[in-house]
Amino acid sequence: MSELNSKQENLRRRVERILPTVVKPGRYVGGELNQVHKAWDSVRTHFALVFPDIYDLGQSNLGIALLYDILNKRADVAAERAFAPWIDMEAAMRDAGIPLFSLENKRALSDFDIIGFSLPYETVYTNFINLLDLSNIPIFSKDRTVEMPLVIAGGQAIYNPEPVAPFVDAFALGEGEEAVLDVVNAYQAWEDKGGSREDLLIRLAEVPGVYVPSLYEVNYHGDGRIASIQPTHPSASLPIDKRIMAELPPPLTHFMVPNVEVVQERVSVEIMRGCTRGCRFCHAGMVNRPIRERSVNDILDTLREGIRQTGYEEVSLLSLSSSDYSQIIPLINGLGDLLREQQVNITLPSLRIESFSGEIMDALQDLSPGGGFTLAPEAGTERMRNVINKPISDAEFFDTVREIFEHDWNTVKLYFMIGHPQETLEDVAAIAELAKETLQIGRRIVGGRARIHLGVSTFIPKPHTPFQWAAFDDPVSIQEKISLLHDRLHGSKVKMTWNDPMASQHEAWLSRGDRRIADVIYKAWQNGARFDAWREHFNIEIWQNAFEDCDLDPDFYGKRARDLDEVLPWDHINAGVKKSFLKRDYEWSMEGRIRPDCRQQCYSCGILSSFSELRLAHPDGGWKCP
Amino acid sequence: MVDGSAPDMNPQEDITRIRVLYTKGESLRFTGHLDMQRIWERLLRRSSLPVRYSQGFHPRARLNLASALPLGFVSQSELLDFWMNEPLPINEIHSRLSNTAPPGLEIKEVSQATLSEDALQVQMAASEFEVEFFDPQDPEELKEKVDDFLAQDTIMRRRRKKLYDLRPLVLEINVLNRENDEPALQMKLKAEEGATGRPDEVMHELGYENTEYLVCRTKLILSNTLAKVSITQ
Ligand code: SF4
Numbered sequence: 001m002s003e004l005n006s007k008q009e010n011l012r013r014r015v016e017r018i019l020p021t022v023v024k025p026g027r028y029v030g031g032e033l034n035q036v037h038k039a040w041d042s043v044r045t046h047f048a049l050v051f052p053d054i055y056d057l058g059q060s061n062l063g064i065a066l067l068y069d070i071l072n073k074r075a076d077v078a079a080e081r082a083f084a085p086w087i088d089m090e091a092a093m094r095d096a097g098i099p100l101f102s103l104e105n106k107r108a109l110s111d112f113d114i115i116g117f118s119l120p121y122e123t124v125y126t127n128f129i130n131l132l133d134l135s136n137i138p139i140f141s142k143d144r145t146v147e148m149p150l151v152i153a154g155g156q157a158i159y160n161p162e163p164v165a166p167f168v169d170a171f172a173l174g175e176g177e178e179a180v181l182d183v184v185n186a187y188q189a190w191e192d193k194g195g196s197r198e199d200l201l202i203r204l205a206e207v208p209g210v211y212v213p214s215l216y217e218v219n220y221h222g223d224g225r226i227a228s229i230q231p232t233h234p235s236a237s238l239p240i241d242k243r244i245m246a247e248l249p250p251p252l253t254h255f256m257v258p259n260v261e262v263v264q265e266r267v268s269v270e271i272m273r274g275c276t277r278g279c280r281f282c283h284a285g286m287v288n289r290p291i292r293e294r295s296v297n298d299i300l301d302t303l304r305e306g307i308r309q310t311g312y313e314e315v316s317l318l319s320l321s322s323s324d325y326s327q328i329i330p331l332i333n334g335l336g337d338l339l340r341e342q343q344v345n346i347t348l349p350s351l352r353i354e355s356f357s358g359e360i361m362d363a364l365q366d367l368s369p370g371g372g373f374t375l376a377p378e379a380g381t382e383r384m385r386n387v388i389n390k391p392i393s394d395a396e397f398f399d400t401v402r403e404i405f406e407h408d409w410n411t412v413k414l415y416f417m418i419g420h421p422q423e424t425l426e427d428v429a430a431i432a433e434l435a436k437e438t439l440q441i442g443r444r445i446v447g448g449r450a451r452i453h454l455g456v457s458t459f460i461p462k463p464h465t466p467f468q469w470a471a472f473d474d475p476v477s478i479q480e481k482i483s484l485l486h487d488r489l490h491g492s493k494v495k496m497t498w499n500d501p502m503a504s505q506h507e508a509w510l511s512r513g514d515r516r517i518a519d520v521i522y523k524a525w526q527n528g529a530r531f532d533a534w535r536e537h538f539n540i541e542i543w544q545n546a547f548e549d550c551d552l553d554p555d556f557y558g559k560r561a562r563d564l565d566e567v568l569p570w571d572h573i574n575a576g577v578k579k580s581f582l583k584r585d586y587e588w589s590m591e592g593r594i595r596p597d598c599r600q601q602c603y604s605c606g607i608l609s610s611f612s613e614l615r616l617a618h619p620d621g622g623w624k625c626p
Numbered sequence: 627m628v629d630g631s632a633p634d635m636n637p638q639e640d641i642t643r644i645r646v647l648y649t650k651g652e653s654l655r656f657t658g659h660l661d662m663q664r665i666w667e668r669l670l671r672r673s674s675l676p677v678r679y680s681q682g683f684h685p686r687a688r689l690n691l692a693s694a695l696p697l698g699f700v701s702q703s704e705l706l707d708f709w710m711n712e713p714l715p716i717n718e719i720h721s722r723l724s725n726t727a728p729p730g731l732e733i734k735e736v737s738q739a740t741l742s743e744d745a746l747q748v749q750m751a752a753s754e755f756e757v758e759f760f761d762p763q764d765p766e767e768l769k770e771k772v773d774d775f776l777a778q779d780t781i782m783r784r785r786r787k788k789l790y791d792l793r794p795l796v797l798e799i800n801v802l803n804r805e806n807d808e809p810a811l812q813m814k815l816k817a818e819e820g821a822t823g824r825p826d827e828v829m830h831e832l833g834y835e836n837t838e839y840l841v842c843r844t845k846l847i848l849s850n851t852l853a854k855v856s857i858t859q
Contacts, residue, residue, distance in 0.1 A: 017760065019656065020698050020836040026661070031653020033728035257668060257728065259657040311668030311726070313684075343685045 026260030030103030174242030209243030267306030380430030432488030651730030795823030
């Protein structure tokens with residue numbers, strides 16, 4: 001046995017010893033059906049894919065599963081998974097001196113060539129740096145030496161990469177299916193040529209969609225606002241365009257089947273990417289343009305094949321707004337046949353009110369009788385819904401509600417947001433009235449079986465949206481609005497759930513943060529912050545103290561409305577939608593002016609100008625842009 | 627559940643009851659009993675055998691696992707029954723199951739069971755285990771510990787707040803002195819409904835924590851004796 005192999009065997013044994021002492025040890029063993037296990041020495045490039053939360057969540061993530069599949073299809077690459085150990089496991093690992101390891105070969109992460117982190121939301125940032133630390137890899141990019149792994153990151157949160165820029169060697173912006181292979185190629189080319197770590201970073205900066213933050217310099221005004229963001233090397237482009245796939249990539253059917261329970265165990269297929277509705281608060285709706293659809297046949301074949309390869313008893317359709325899928329009726333009918341033939345169930349994603357027809361409900365009823373139905377009006381009054389560009393009249397809303405109950409669904413889930421720009425207490429009170437009226441309608445039609453769940457979240461201004469300049473509401477004011485809803489719902493049977501205003505505020509700080517906020521994240525982590533997405537672990541005081549220690553004002557990031565001509569920390573990132581378009585849309589919102597779905601009329605949001613060549617090269621890509 | 631027969635039996639149909647002997651390897655060590663049932667349901671769905679499902683909106687395969695294996699153990703000998711709507715050659719069933727089994731679950735033997743038999747849980751009589759130590763052991767010392775254990779008439783222990791006597795559940799313990807190998811233990815424990823001995827309880831009594839050894843179930847012993855002496859715990 002070589003020295004390396006015995007070191008390896010040693011790690012395996014040490015892990016084996018601590019497993020019986022932790023909760024749900026099955027999270028840390030791997031070996032699932034459809035796992036790809038390659039002999040370590042049989043490949044050239046070792047790529048670790050890391051989701052910085054527990055296995056139960058990460059294993060359900062379709063993005064990770066897709067990249068795992070794409071990378072492992074290459075004979076010269078092995079992609080292996082790692083997730084955040086739960087608190088007890090982390091303690092046991094640190095105690096026993098066990099570094100973070102991959103599930104497939106049980107290798108320390110520091111043995112890999114490239115580590116790719118998925119950063120889907122800001123609340124994983126402390127976990128992310130904690131995992132670097134647990135891997136014995138320096139947390140700051142500048143401290144890494146040439147023999148250490150390359151640390152890259154992707155995901156929805158990093159359309160504003162700045163808060164984690166000092167920790168990441170390179171970001172892959174946008175859709176990663178092709179970019180990840182380009183990164184591997186650049187890495188291998190650098191290895192062939194030999195060179196410094198900086199040579200590697202420069203090579204990566206030349207890959208489309210890759211942002212190397214160390215090759216840019218940020219200058220600030222005296223008050224903390226940004227003066228400029230400039231490249232410091234000719235290979236660093238400005239702006240950095242996100243990557244998109246001209247057509248939806250082949251769907252995954254080879255899903256891994258976990259040996260212990262995880263949050264989602266089903267065959268999922270993405271039926272379309274992107275959204276054209278243009279809700280002004282919606283990050284996903286703006287950064288994932290353009291719309292690209294998958295054909296009905298492709299979807300049904302994928303589900304059938306996925307069931308065959310996994311044995312799952314449930315399937316699900318993924319998209320931002322499924323009822324906007326142009327072939328929704330043929331799809332639902334096809335699904336009905338599939339479900340009967342395969343004896344499986346379906347989970348229906350959230351459906352949008354405007355595009356709802358009786359015809360869709362008739363078709364849906366067969367698929368999922370008696371279950372719940374989700375509607376997301378997001379604001380309580382017509383005025384407010386025009387401000388956020390989710391225009392629907394109260395009358396239309398109640399018509400839809402009536403149709404739902406008449407089709408024999410008993411439970412309606414309603415999603416609303418509070419804290420929108422221009423919101424008044426009347427707008428908030430109207431949410432309660434709408435929910436109560438919905439329950440009344442339900443009672444009249446299905447009687448005592450009618451149930452209403454009201455989910456209230458808090459508006460968080462997000463980068464690359466028309467509301468990116470808006471202020472985050474004050475937590476005290478949010479708390480008042482929640483109390484108001486409680487009062488108004490008192491005595492009714494409407495069940496309400498809401499978000500912790502402090503947790504929303506934390507997300508607001510990070511989502512529009514600049515590079516300086518990285519020190520706050522680092523400080524908070526040093527003081528014990530991790531699993532910030534978990535209510536029982538989130539601690540606002542740690543964060544408040546961290547801001548203080550770093551001499552930064554959290555309100556500068558949260559409550560402050562940005563000037564329309566301010567340089568924003570993410571201005572050098574092109575997510576496809578132009579700043580001028582967002583600005584006009586923000587101005588329209590202040591006039592209460594709506595912008596209809598752009599499938600009726602193109603508003604030149606920037607997608608076509610950013611991706612004109614790609615569009616021309618793929619006339620049949622399923623795009624809904626002209 | 628003591629009824630081993632399939633529900634809604636229609637005499638017109640040619641229902642068969644299939645018994646599978648299989649392993650539970652490393653990667654399934656920490657997969658609990660309920661998760662094992664789901665693994666089997668999915669395995670059966672992938673196999674596309676004519677498995678008998680329950681009626682209704684969430685159809686489920688009817689399964690019957692002989693005996694829950696405690697978390698952290700591996701096994702060379704697990705038993706399960708399932709039902710099919712029509713018969714198929716045994717070797718065909720065997721290969722279809724093998725082709726869709728997950729890593730660590732090896733199909734060792736497939737046979738047909740009689741429909742009228744009791745459920746496997748009811749037929750369970752005893753289990754045999756082998757215990758390997760992670761650290762080197764002195765065989766003499768080990769032998770002494772085992773002898774001391776066996777010399778006692780009662781060994782009262784508390785498990786999930788219940789007081790019970792472990793000693794009568796232990797039928798045998800032997801020290802295995804395998805060639806060129808560390809000593810290991812072999813034990814045979816009672817596994818009747820309501821009177822099942824757990825190897826980890828025995829090991830604890832011998833002075834070992836569960837981080838010091840690996841348990842493998844090596845054999846399940848079924849009995850068709852209906853009159854059983856029940857041991858109250
Ligand atoms: S380019 Fe036009 S059609 Fe396409 S997403 Fe933008 S506004 Fe909509």
